Amino acid sequence: xxxxxxxxxSPTMRQLIGFAMKRIAGSKVIEATDGVDALKxxxxxxxxxxxxxxxMPVMDGLKLVSLVRGSPIYKDIPVIMITTEGAEEDRKRxxxxxxxxxxxxxxxxxxxxxxxxxxxxx
Amino acid sequence: MERETxxxxxxxxxxxxxxxxxxxxxxxxxxxxxLRFKLAQLExxxxxxxxxxxxxxYEERIKITEDELNSLKERFRQVxxxxxxxxxxxxxxxxxxxxxxxxxxxxxxxxxxxxxxxxLRIVLEIVINLIGAExxxxxxxxxxxxxxxxxxxEGISIADVPKVKFGEGIVGTAAKEGExxxxxxMHNNRGSISAENPIVCIPLKIKEHVIGVIAIYSLLIQxxxxxxxxxxxxxxxxxxxxTAIFSxxxxxxxxxxLTTIQSFLDMLKEKPRR
Numbered sequence: 001x002x003x004x005x006x007x008x009x010s011p012t013m014r015q016l017i018g019f020a021m022k023r024i025a026g027s028k029v030i031e032a033t034d035g036v037d038a039l040k041x042x043x044x045x046x047x048x049x050x051x052x053x054x055x056m057p058v059m060d061g062l063k064l065v066s067l068v069r070g071s072p073i074y075k076d077i078p079v080i081m082i083t084t085e086g087a088e089e090d091r092k093r094x095x096x097x098x099x100x101x102x103x104x105x106x107x108x109x110x111x112x113x114x115x116x117x118x119x120x121x122x
Numbered sequence: 123m124e125r126e127t128x129x130x131x132x133x134x135x136x137x138x139x140x141x142x143x144x145x146x147x148x149x150x151x152x153x154x155x156x157l158r159f160k161l162a163q164l165e166x167x168x169x170x171x172x173x174x175x176x177x178x179x180y181e182e183r184i185k186i187t188e189d190e191l192n193s194l195k196e197r198f199r200q201v202x203x204x205x206x207x208x209x210x211x212x213x214x215x216x217x218x219x220x221x222x223x224x225x226x227x228x229x230x231x232x233x234x235x236x237x238x239x240x241x242l243r244i245v246l247e248i249v250i251n252l253i254g255a256e257x258x259x260x261x262x263x264x265x266x267x268x269x270x271x272x273x274x275x276e277g278i279s280i281a282d283v284p285k286v287k288f289g290e291g292i293v294g295t296a297a298k299e300g301e302x303x304x305x306x307x308m309h310n311n312r313g314s315i316s317a318e319n320p321i322v323c324i325p326l327k328i329k330e331h332v333i334g335v336i337a338i339y340s341l342l343i344q345x346x347x348x349x350x351x352x353x354x355x356x357x358x359x360x361x362x363x364x365t366a367i368f369s370x371x372x373x374x375x376x377x378x379x380l381t382t383i384q385s386f387l388d389m390l391k392e393k394p395r396r
Contacts (some may be wrong), residue, residue, distance in 0.1 A: 058161055
């Protein structure tokens, strides 16, 4: 039963990703509106994978990834970046910081489900 | 002497009989030999005819097996074709599912609030996240001046989007005629953005009444072309965004009026100070 943390400031995208993740059997979606909110959720819930936007208020997705990778507790949690930034240098930067995968918007839900399944071993 | 003659006669008779017996035995032996030969021939013939029957039987079995093999091969080919059809249908259903999810979420979000600014933010979110536009503006018709006024933008400053006269240029014409505009050169026009020349213009309509337009100037770098779901989303935005914007505006206005009236009533109810 994977717990999926969706970090997005857009309610539209949170709902859309949540919809897609419901198709992964037994999954539970935890929502966070920015990086700081995500860190709070990480401390209170067991998380198996993080799906994070890059451009968010308060704390962006890249800062969140670097903090997660620097934490001895959360460092092994896979992170998929979902973002409007589609340039190759943005992708390389996110992967260099520690993101496991990079998915530019607008997303194809099948592609996202496949990626998540790959990381949670389904 | 007579006796000797009689014995000699009997001996001759015996000898004759013995010879006849010998001949008979010889005949029997020959007949036996002939019959043995005949039997051997018959046995060989029976055996040979048995092999042929077996060969015929095996040949028939081979033919049946070959027919079954061909039938199975044909069935396998048919199943393979069916599998391909199912795979293609599965992809179609998945795409449709994806499209419906996008449309549902967009529609749900648009009608989730009566706050005008919130509705506007949701319209912008849908255009960025679900369609993949980079720079765009939402312009609404100002009835008094008959102009399209920018009320929300993304990737471009609101000050850089000029007011447009109803019926003028691409934006004004789309608003006047109520028809969506798609540039022939749909591909990203990054670097050469002109607020007067959007690549897409979607009129926001309540039935046939246009209340504004969404003008898209450029797409995200990874967005190469519009897909079927994008056109569905444009249709949805044309109707649902218009309704959501219109009703939220009316609600905001009525709320403001209600507050004013309430304040006035409160003022009237107040006892005059002496």
